Amino acid sequence: MISPKPAAKTIDKQAADWVARLDGGALAVDEQAALDAWLKSDIRCQGAFARARAVLFAVDGLQDTPPRRARSGPATATRRGLMAASVAGLAGSLLLLQTHRSVAKPRRFDSEIGEVRVIPLEDGSRITLSTNSAVTVDYRPEQRLVRLLHGEAYFEVAKNKARPFVVVGPKAQARAVGTAYSVRLLDDGQMKVLVTEGLVSIERPQARARGPFADFLEPAANIDNLVYVRGGEEASVRVIGADAGADSGRVLVGIAAVPADAAERALLWREGRLSFEGQTLAAAVAEFARFSDRRIVIKDRRLAGEHVSGLFAATDPLGFSHAVSLALGAKLKQKNKSIYLYR
């Protein structure tokens, strides 16, 4: 058409790059601006972007069988089969996906930045998803499987001894029969499990369940592979030496007692609030960063080390900043989407 416009193929390439970039995690402020500008430059960019996103979801369609073609058959073999096969890189491996899957498909739930989302489940259990988090819920006849993909969630589990409730993280899983606990994945690869009620076991998958596509379905083989965490305790699960190979390395579980009021404070995000009790300003700011796009920047090292206490709305970094500037005698400046605190 008109010559200076970029070709559709070029736009498709740019769209794919952006979608892949977004798929990797939140954008930096300048990237965000670049994406906005690109999308605004041409309606075709918006379309190509939507189409590139759509293509990704079409791939997810491979995990389903259209209902009318559903056959009864081994219910759980499919996903595993795919994983084993795709590791071997066999052509035709994805075929396995299509053929049978009679059990309800895993459902995925996401929360946006600043959103706290309550997900009631059919068995009476309840998941509260913290900001910018994602889980998939895969209820199978023999167990209730929840994968924490990123972020943090609080689980209130309806009792059912015959059907354990398992929260699966990348390297370890937390199993319960009837209890309440939160699981959080930190950016450094650590997993934190805070138990408010009951008993949870932190497990390592069995050897045979490991591999690049480890599914972590099996309960731990023996007692060496599992650690119990009781109500009022928090476990920090860390994998060391796992970076070289996929599944080498050891799982270290540290357990600390958490006083009831501290546990309650740690879970205030469920009500959209953050509570601090003498944490450093830097730590508090990091916490706020999870709940909002608006960044708080501390321009002074000593200020960052000051301690803060109080109860704040999780999605109101500006309100928090005002309170801090009053309490600590700091100056506050807003520029673009960022809030600067300095002395």
Add this chain to the structure above:
Amino acid sequence: MGYVSDERSQWLGLYVLPHEGALRAWLRGKASLGFDVDDVVQETYAILAAKSEVDSIRNIKTYAFQVAYSVILQQLRRSSVVPIRAVADINALEAMIDEPSPEETVLHRQELDRVRRAIEAMPRQTRQAFVMRRIDGLSQREIARRMGLSEHTIEKHIARGIKLLLAEFGRGGNGAARASSLEKGLAKRDLPKASGENHR
């Protein structure tokens, strides 16, 4: 984030994408009107992505064709020279579109086969990263760790996978064994020459 929700992307992927081949075949038949098929398809997606809601759309295929058609009309209105043939086509759209059969309303088998083949044809590392990301739901960071590559490289592999899939769908009706009822219908009633190549 304001850019195309997951829900809408999923809707586009499951309900619109399957008809893209038919839409492209139909658009190619109208190429004498002087538009670029890829441009129209992209604009169609932009409009469908920006719609405030899509639940009320009964027949998604027909609707997608109508949107594409409105895009063409818009472009014709903007251009100073309008081919005379365009005028005759304007009201012909509704009559042309078959009611889809129920199985056409979701991504059907041929389309899934196509996605599957396209994934299998990907270069090894791209395929591995793509499968881990989309099927297993691992994060790019985690995939990078498992494959011993940088996150940046994984992102490149994901982008490459998307490009290959976009190209696959962009190829429209040229693939083997693609003759949806719509294309057959069009071949019979509207565009015998243009869609003949797709018609077995």
